[in-house]
Amino acid sequence: MVRMAENFFALSPLLSLPLITMLLFGAVFIAVSVRALRAPKTEMAALSKLPLEEADNE
Amino acid sequence: METTRIQYNDGIVRKFMMASVAFGIVGMLAGAIIALQLAWPNANIAPYLTFGRLRPVHTNAVIFAFVGNMAFAGIYYSTQRLVKARLASDLLSNIHFWGWQLIIVAAAISLPLGYTQSKEYAELEWPIDIAIAVIWVVFAVNFFWTLKNRREKHLYVAIWFYIATILAVAMLHIVNALALPVSLGKSYSVFAGVQDALVQWWYGHNAVAFVLTTPILGIMYYYVPKAAERPVFSYRLSIIHFWSLVFIYIWAGPHHLLYTALPDWAQTLGMIFSLMLWAPSWGGMINGLLTLRGAWDKLRSDPVLKFFAVGITFYGMATFEGPLLSIKSVSGLAHYTDWIVAHVHGGALGWNGMMAAGMFYWLIPRLYGVPLKSRAMANFHFWIGTLGILLYVGALWTAGITQGLMWRAENEDGGLLYASFVETLVAILPMYWMRLIGGSLYLFGFVLLAWNLIATARSGKPTDGEIEVPVLPEAETTEKDRAGMRLLLAPQVWTALIGIGLIATGFFFEAIQSLILIIAGSLLLLVGFLILLIAREEGKPTFHAKLEGKAAPFTILTFIAVLIGGVVQILPTVIASPEAVASATNTPYTPLELEGRDVYVKEGCYTCHSQMIRPFVWETARYGAVSTPDDSIFDRPFQWGSRRIGPDLQRVGGRYNDVWHYQHMLDPREITPGSTMPSYPHLAKHRVNFDRTESKLRTMRTLGVPYTPEEIASAQESAMRDAKRIARGLEESIGIRICEMGSPSDDCDLREDSELVALIAYLQRIGKHRSPWLEEASAGETGAAPAAVEGEDAETSADAADAAEAGAEGDEAPGAAEAAESNEAAEPAKADDAGESEGAQEGEEN
Numbered sequence: 001m002v003r004m005a006e007n008f009f010a011l012s013p014l015l016s017l018p019l020i021t022m023l024l025f026g027a028v029f030i031a032v033s034v035r036a037l038r039a040p041k042t043e044m045a046a047l048s049k050l051p052l053e054e055a056d057n058e
Numbered sequence: 059m060e061t062t063r064i065q066y067n068d069g070i071v072r073k074f075m076m077a078s079v080a081f082g083i084v085g086m087l088a089g090a091i092i093a094l095q096l097a098w099p100n101a102n103i104a105p106y107l108t109f110g111r112l113r114p115v116h117t118n119a120v121i122f123a124f125v126g127n128m129a130f131a132g133i134y135y136s137t138q139r140l141v142k143a144r145l146a147s148d149l150l151s152n153i154h155f156w157g158w159q160l161i162i163v164a165a166a167i168s169l170p171l172g173y174t175q176s177k178e179y180a181e182l183e184w185p186i187d188i189a190i191a192v193i194w195v196v197f198a199v200n201f202f203w204t205l206k207n208r209r210e211k212h213l214y215v216a217i218w219f220y221i222a223t224i225l226a227v228a229m230l231h232i233v234n235a236l237a238l239p240v241s242l243g244k245s246y247s248v249f250a251g252v253q254d255a256l257v258q259w260w261y262g263h264n265a266v267a268f269v270l271t272t273p274i275l276g277i278m279y280y281y282v283p284k285a286a287e288r289p290v291f292s293y294r295l296s297i298i299h300f301w302s303l304v305f306i307y308i309w310a311g312p313h314h315l316l317y318t319a320l321p322d323w324a325q326t327l328g329m330i331f332s333l334m335l336w337a338p339s340w341g342g343m344i345n346g347l348l349t350l351r352g353a354w355d356k357l358r359s360d361p362v363l364k365f366f367a368v369g370i371t372f373y374g375m376a377t378f379e380g381p382l383l384s385i386k387s388v389s390g391l392a393h394y395t396d397w398i399v400a401h402v403h404g405g406a407l408g409w410n411g412m413m414a415a416g417m418f419y420w421l422i423p424r425l426y427g428v429p430l431k432s433r434a435m436a437n438f439h440f441w442i443g444t445l446g447i448l449l450y451v452g453a454l455w456t457a458g459i460t461q462g463l464m465w466r467a468e469n470e471d472g473g474l475l476y477a478s479f480v481e482t483l484v485a486i487l488p489m490y491w492m493r494l495i496g497g498s499l500y501l502f503g504f505v506l507l508a509w510n511l512i513a514t515a516r517s518g519k520p521t522d523g524e525i526e527v528p529v530l531p532e533a534e535t536t537e538k539d540r541a542g543m544r545l546l547l548a549p550q551v552w553t554a555l556i557g558i559g560l561i562a563t564g565f566f567f568e569a570i571q572s573l574i575l576i577i578a579g580s581l582l583l584l585v586g587f588l589i590l591l592i593a594r595e596e597g598k599p600t601f602h603a604k605l606e607g608k609a610a611p612f613t614i615l616t617f618i619a620v621l622i623g624g625v626v627q628i629l630p631t632v633i634a635s636p637e638a639v640a641s642a643t644n645t646p647y648t649p650l651e652l653e654g655r656d657v658y659v660k661e662g663c664y665t666c667h668s669q670m671i672r673p674f675v676w677e678t679a680r681y682g683a684v685s686t687p688d689d690s691i692f693d694r695p696f697q698w699g700s701r702r703i704g705p706d707l708q709r710v711g712g713r714y715n716d717v718w719h720y721q722h723m724l725d726p727r728e729i730t731p732g733s734t735m736p737s738y739p740h741l742a743k744h745r746v747n748f749d750r751t752e753s754k755l756r757t758m759r760t761l762g763v764p765y766t767p768e769e770i771a772s773a774q775e776s777a778m779r780d781a782k783r784i785a786r787g788l789e790e791s792i793g794i795r796i797c798e799m800g801s802p803s804d805d806c807d808l809r810e811d812s813e814l815v816a817l818i819a820y821l822q823r824i825g826k827h828r829s830p831w832l833e834e835a836s837a838g839e840t841g842a843a844p845a846a847v848e849g850e851d852a853e854t855s856a857d858a859a860d861a862a863e864a865g866a867e868g869d870e871a872p873g874a875a876e877a878a879e880s881n882e883a884a885e886p887a888k889a890d891d892a893g894e895s896e897g898a899q900e901g902e903e904n
Contacts, residue, residue, distance in 0.1 A: 029302050036297040048289035048296075050140055050214040051280050 066523040067145040071135040072425050072515075073155050075418060078127035079508050081162060082414070085119030086501040092116055093497055095736070096703065097490035099727070102736035105744075106170040109736055110662025114181040115169045120406060121179055121269055123162045128414040129273035130154070130197070133220050135421065136280040137201065140217055141208030142527050150200040157193035161186060172660040173243045176695050177258045179265045180234050184245045187235040194231065198224045205609040209527045213609060215296040218616070219276030221609075222304045225617045226268040234261035240757045241750065244656070248761060251690035252319055255698050260311035267307035270405065274413050275303075275342055278370065281417050282349050285362045291348035295341055302338035305619050306331050313384035316393065317672040318698060319687045325386075332384030339377030346370040361436035365416030368444060372408025376401065391466070394668055394702040396486070397458030400451045407447045407500055415439065415507055422511050426518030435510050443503035449496030457489035466676040474679050479705040480732045554618070557582040639762060642691045644827040646763050647820070649751045649777035651829060654820025656754075657741065657813045658697065666735065668699035669708045669824065682709030682825065689825060692763050704735055709825040716784055717791050719818045720808070741814035743804050746781075748774045748811065778811070780831065784818055785810040 095101040095109045102108045138145055145151050164186050168174075174181040182190070201224060205217070213221075234257055237245035249257050283290050290296060312320060312328025347370050350363060357363045379401050383392050392398060419436050423429050430436060464482040467475035476482050560579030647655060658664075671677050671685045678684060685708050690696050714722075721728065724742065726735040752773040759765045769776075778799055785808055789796045794807035801809070808814065822830050 029298075029305075032301045033298050036294040039294065039297075044293040045289075047212055047214065048283075048293040050210065050212065051136070051216070051283050052287070052289060 060529045061526050062529050063524060063526050064144050066135075066138045066525070067148060067151060068135065068425055068522040069520065070145065070148075070151040070155060071131050071421070072520060074127045074131035074134065075421060075425070076511070077155070077159055078124055078131060078414065079418065079504070079511060081119055081123030081127060082411075083501065083504055083508060084166075085116060085124050086497070086504060088112055088116040088119055090494065090497050090501055093490065093494040096734055097487060097494060099734045099736060105738075105740040106172070108661070108738075110665045111170050111172060111174075113662060113665045114174060114178075115166060117179055118165050118169065118181065119162070121265065122165075125270055125274075125406075125410050125414070126158065128410075128417070129223070129269070129277070130158070131421070132277040132281070132417055133201070133223075133273060136216055136277065137204060137220065139523065139525075140210065140214045140280065141205060142210045142525060143204055143207040146200055146203035146207055150196050150203075154193060154197045154200060157189065157196065161189050161193065164189070168243075174660060174662065175235075175237060175245065175247065176659045176662065176664055176697070177234065177247070177254075178262050178700060180231070180258070180261060183243055184235070184237055184239050185242060187231070187237075191228070191232060191235075194224075194228055198228065202609065202613070208609075213612065214279070215290075215293070215300060216276040216280040218300050218612070219272045219279065221613050222300075222616050222620065223268050223273045223276070225613065226264060226272070226304075226308070226620045229617075229620065230261045230264050230268065234258060238757050238761055240754050244750075244754075246754075246757055246761060247695040249696075250692060250694045250761070250763075251696050252321075252687045254694065254696040255315055255318070255690075256312065256320060256324060258696070259314040260308075263311035263314060264308060266405070267303075267310075270410055271307070272303070274410060275299075277413065277417060278342075278346050278366070281420060282346055282366050282370075285360070285366060285416070285420055286350050286353040286356075288349065288352050291345050291351065295345045299338050299342045299345060301619070303335075303342065304616060306335050306338065308620050310335055310384070313389070314700065315698075316384070316386050316389040317674070318670050319685050319689070329384050329386060333381045336377060336381040339380075340374060343370055343374035343377065346373070359433075361433060361440050362416050362420045364437070364440050365412045365419065368440070369409050369412030369416060372404055372412065372447070376405040376409055379404065390672070390674065391462045392458060393672075394700070395458035395462040395465075396454040396489075396701075397462065398701065400454035400458060403454070404447070404451050407443075407450065411447075411500070411504075412443065415443065415504075418507065418511060422514045423518075424523070425521060426515050427521035428514060428518030431510050431513040431517060435506055439503040439506045439510070442499050442506075446496045446498070446500030446503060449499065450493050451496075453489040453492035453496060457486040457493070460489075461486050465680070466674070468676070474676060477680070479680070480730055483703075483734060484732050553582060558618075638687065639691060639764070642688050644688045644691050645829070646692050646758070646765055647823065648780060648829045648831065649755060649769075649773040650780040650816055650819045651823045652754060652758070652820075653746050653748070653751060653777055654813075654816035654818065654823075655693075655697075657746070657817045658820055659695070661738065661741075663707075664697045664699045666699075666701065666703035667705070667707045668702050669706065670698040671706055671708045677706070681706040682713075688827070692758075694758070694761060694763075704733075707821070707824055711822050711824045711826045712830060716787055716818050716822070719821055720788055720792075720794075720814070723814055723817065738814070741817060742808045742812050744813045745809060745811050746777075746813055746816050748777050751777045777816075780819060781812075781815045782810050783831075784815050785812075 091101065091107075092109055092112050095112070134145060134151070161182075165182055168183060168186065169181060173183045175183060180187075201220065205213070236248045238248060239245040247254050279290055279296060309331035310328055312324045313332040314328075316325050316329065318325075347367065350357065350367055350370075353360075353363055357367060382388055383398070383401060419430060461482050464476045464485060469475045557579045560575050560582065669685070669690070671681045671683065673684045685698075689708065690698070718729065722730070723738045725737050725739070726733040727737075752770060755765050755770045755773045759770060782799060785796050788794055788808060795805075797803060797806040797809040799810045
């Protein structure tokens with residue numbers, strides 16, 4: 001296993017970058033998504049109304 | 059509760075809006091002129107108005123003057139209302155406005171004059187770059203100060219996009235603009251070759267992301283709900299949209315450099331992240347369009363909603379096309395062609411322009427207290443603008459794909475079917491005219507917009523929004539600050555930092571240790587972050603909910619997200635650079651070649667010519683051997699280019715003789731009928747200031763180019779000697795009249811100390827690892843073929859030159875400096891130039 005990995009990365013040592021960043025992105029993405037989807041409805045509704053709160057001055 | 063009435067600063071919004079419209083028209087007009095020049099080269103009427111100099115005027119005007127001012131207007135208007143506070147400082151607001159306009163004016167003057175760093179969308183020279191940084195800080199201070207004064211605890215998603223914009227642009231601009239000045243108007247990039255390309259496209263791509271996309275998305279999230287009079291379709295989706303977009307965008311830069319000399323891993327990285335980018339982009343598009351869902355009936359009559367609907371649709375199209383173009387094989391076809399230009403204009407005209415128009419039509423009645431002067435005209439603008447985009451994009455899609463296919467087409471024997479480059483150019487000329495028509499229609503639409511806005515403003519009077527807000531007790535503000543800082547020390551943040559730290563350390567080790575470190579770091583991030591982020595105690599707000607209420611920690615976290623991409627992507631290449639220079643077979647440019655290179659940069663030859671041959675048979679057959687990192691290792695800035703309106707020049711050195719270049723530069727159409735290259739007769743008279751040559755070499759040496767102290771000391775002398783030799787060679791071959799070095803009279807065909815002579819020296823050097831002068835001197839000794847040959851035998855001659863080069867290196871690789879000395883003895887003219895002037899004419903067939 002280690003051997004295989006060694007061979008693999010010998011060709012292109014920096015190939016780990018894209019792989020790792022994919023993982024990293026996956027983590028953040030999942031976390032943010034889960035959090036966004038689990039957020040209480042009332043909170044989301046309140047936030048989304050922010051732009052409409054102030055009445056226009058005309 | 060005690061309340062007070064505040065008035066918003068809408069004066070600044072009016073100013074930015076009008077500036078945006080004015081510069082938008084100027085920028086589009088410049089676009090129309092360069093479009094005309096490509097279809098009809100006689101439109102290159104003056105030296106400072108040639109395509110190479112005007113193209114940066116167009117791009118910079120549209121990006122920073124039109125969209126930049128539009129974004130500032132949109133941000134200032136919406137931020138005040140979203141946080142229920144007046145802009146913190148009227149003084150800073152005004153400095154921001156006038157400073158930005160001054161920068162634009164400085165750009166509009168300096169670019170046509172040829173002051174340029176030649177890095178796309180970052181062409182401005184260092185004094186203006188510093189001014190940009192200063193004004194950007196003024197903007198940031200004004201913005202964050204306003205956030206600090208806010209009366210609405212929660213930061214609406216639009217604000218997040220604005221924060222990301224401010225941070226990312228600051229970082230990108232500063233890193234990419236790093237350069238060492240030679241004089242007030244000239245500097246050399248601290249990065250060279252591959253590095254420079256990587257940094258530049260990390261910047262260039264993210265200029266699209268953080269100047270043309272994130273601020274406009276913030277604007278979308280505010281103005282579309284306002285115009286549709288209903289909240290955004292899904293606030294959840296907007297959260298996901300924001301984080302994934304900011305995080306992914308910063309990585310996608312290398313998709314501009316697929317199949318180039320950039321290391322493989324960086325290319326793969328760019329491609330993967332570009333593909334991923336599709337998801338959040340479409341999330342955003344769907345969110346925007348579905349917000350309009352309940353307002354379809356109004357869409358018929360309301361021009362604002364129409365502009366927004368089409369703008370968002372083009373955002374979707376452009377962000378679908380972008381990932382598509384990042385797929386390597388698609389890039390292989392599309393890169394360097396007009397397809398990319400079509401893609402960009404789908405974004406610029408479709409997304410930015412339509413969103414800008416929608417926002418202005420929505421704002422103007424509110425800023426002047428009267429209804430829009432002519433709704434009918436706004437509707438007409440909408441239709442004519444949309445038609446303009448379709449014509450424009452349609453024409454350039456066709457042009458791009460046609461030319462891309464022609465470049466690679468093979469005949470029965472496996473050779474190039476269209477061996478002549480001009481043939482592929484002539485084939486798409488009709489499309490260039492159609493593009494001009496489409497663009498002009500679009501421009502006309504904006505003239506109507508300007509008229510409509512001005513007429514509305516005239517019929518009303520400046521009106522500022524007002525609001526009744528509670529008075530904030532002093533204590534509450536400081537308590538808020540402290541809570542904010544505590545949030546920064548939350549376990550989530552530490553987990554993230556440790557994880558990122560582990561990964562970053564991984565890059566400094568050998569493969570297997572690095573793998574372990576990186577995996578450990580990622581696991582920590584994956585598991586820790588996931589658990590911590592979603593863990594929620596009953597009744598207490600989540601981490602993210604707290605975060606949304608806190609500007610400072612939110613800002614810092616966003617900055618980290620943006621920073622990782624930059625650091626991890628750029629660092630390895632930058633670190634590897636000194637070793638690469640030490641092991642390079644390439645040698646630094648001679649003083650005259652360096653001067654010639656600066657002329658090349660100044661004239662913007664890179665706007666039409668690439669110097670990057672990709673590993674495809676059809677490219678090597680047409681242009682010569684594939685480019686290597688070594689080829690551009692001393693190139694500050696790099697000149698890989700992004701569009702082939704003319705042929706690649708990576709291996710042009712030695713392909714033609716000096717006479718050919720001389721005649722071609724004076725009038726390309728005489729040598730190559732059908733060429734669209736501008737004529738450069740003025741270069742024959744413009745003088746190179748050789749007094750500066752020495753300091754140029756010294757600056758280069760400071761940056762790590764291995765010039766010896768002797769080479770630097772004799773730079774001026776060497777440059778003048780080589781220039782004399784080239785000019786005298788031309789005189790002997792074709793009997794032109796020469797003005798002596800430093801002579802006050804211009805009554806001749808060519809000055810010895812002219813920019814043209816220096817440029818020819820550079821052109822003959824491109825793609826060679828040693829100056830042809832040195833080569834010739836040694837080739838004479840070894841009896842190899844001379845470097846200058848007719849165009850017809852380009853292939854074989856390139857080989858011969860290579861052979862000569864190899865031979866020369868074997869003989870005297872260590873003694874470059876001595877070889878330079880022995881140049882004195884070399885022949886003044888290139889071998890049998892005289893007999894070649896008709897031979898040279900045949901070069902057109904190549």
